[in-house]
Amino acid sequence: MSRLYLVGTPIGNLGDLSPRAVEVLGSVDFIAAEDTRVTLKLLNHFGIKKPLVSYYAHNLRERGQVIVARILAGERCAIVTDAGMPCISDPGEDLVRLCAEAGVPVEAVPGPSAAVTALAVSGLPTSRFAFEGFLSVKRNSRTAHLAQVKDDPRTLIFYEAPHKLLATLNDLLEAFGNRRISLARELTKLHEEVRRTTLSEAVEWYAEHPPRGEFVLVVEGAQVRLDEPPTLEEAVELVQALAAGGMSLSDAAKEAARQTGYKKGELYKHSLNVPVPEQEG
Numbered sequence: 636m637s638r639l640y641l642v643g644t645p646i647g648n649l650g651d652l653s654p655r656a657v658e659v660l661g662s663v664d665f666i667a668a669e670d671t672r673v674t675l676k677l678l679n680h681f682g683i684k685k686p687l688v689s690y691y692a693h694n695l696r697e698r699g700q701v702i703v704a705r706i707l708a709g710e711r712c713a714i715v716t717d718a719g720m721p722c723i724s725d726p727g728e729d730l731v732r733l734c735a736e737a738g739v740p741v742e743a744v745p746g747p748s749a750a751v752t753a754l755a756v757s758g759l760p761t762s763r764f765a766f767e768g769f770l771s772v773k774r775n776s777r778t779a780h781l782a783q784v785k786d787d788p789r790t791l792i793f794y795e796a797p798h799k800l801l802a803t804l805n806d807l808l809e810a811f812g813n814r815r816i817s818l819a820r821e822l823t824k825l826h827e828e829v830r831r832t833t834l835s836e837a838v839e840w841y842a843e844h845p846p847r848g849e850f851v852l853v854v855e856g857a858q859v860r861l862d863e864p865p866t867l868e869e870a871v872e873l874v875q876a877l878a879a880g881g882m883s884l885s886d887a888a889k890e891a892a893r894q895t896g897y898k899k900g901e902l903y904k905h906s907l908n909v910p911v912p913e914q915e916g
């Protein structure tokens with residue numbers, strides 16, 4: 636049956652293209668690709684021959700209509716981008732909307748996404764997070780964006796290009812203060828690296844060591860501001876919340892001690908008597 640397939644492709648390691656993705660790419664009538672040269676290399680590697688149409692930021696308005704018309708006429712289309720999941724800081728969102736409006740079925744063939752992969756290896760809380768994509772290069776929009784998320788307690792995920800990394804780290808430090816950050820570089824590739832550090836140390840490091848490759852920045856969320864000194868009960872609740880978010884009880888007690896001023900040992904001891912609440916989902 637005619638439809639649009641959203642096909643996730645590797646963010647580096649070709650071994651991450653799923654067998655189902657290979658099967659779908661080999662069986663559709665045509666493939667809409669962000670950069671047909673990049674996709675051709677992927678298809679050649681897997682021995683797949685398919686007609687390609689380009690679908691990228693600057694032609695998506697008229698090209699989207701053409702693609703939907705072809706699907707409505709009975710064809711099956713797969714959309715892919717240069718790497719990762721379509722629609723995530725990549726073309727696709729607009730096409731899915733057009734398909735939804737036209738009643739065209741959309742099926743996901745999920746693959747890796749740099750954002751979620753970087754979050755998973757960050758060592759920062761993963762139970763609640765916000766994907767912030769790329770910061771604008773325009774100073775005003777950039778400042779407004781950072782001001783908007785400054786007090787968000789969720790872990791924040793940003794994409795960044797290497798030549799803008801240092802400026803972005805400086806802006807994050809200025810807007811957020813010295814928070815923890817995990818920088819995931821070249822995920823799934825030969826020079827994969829995860830640097831778990833603080834914003835000020837990251838600024839120092841990359842001022843000395845010019846960044847190369849692709850980066851995802853995973854930044855600690857805002858600490859909950861407590862206007863009055865927290866009670867012991869509140870501090871123990873914080874330990875429980877951090878533990879429920881995936882931290883070990885010992886790390887949760889350490890973090891809560893840092894945030895509340897209570898002694899880690901005291902919080903740990905009291906937390907042992909309180910059962911960790913079950914996580915949703």
Ligand code: SAM
Pocket residue numbers: 646647716718719720721722723724725747748749750793794795796819820821822823824849850851
């Ligand atoms: N749609 C893609 C996804 O789902 O991950 C993201 C596309 S976006 C245009 C490209 C950005 O993703 C890069 O600038 C970088 O921030 C991040 N990225 C992609 N591949 C990466 C990798 N292997 N390691 C680290 N970051 C990566």
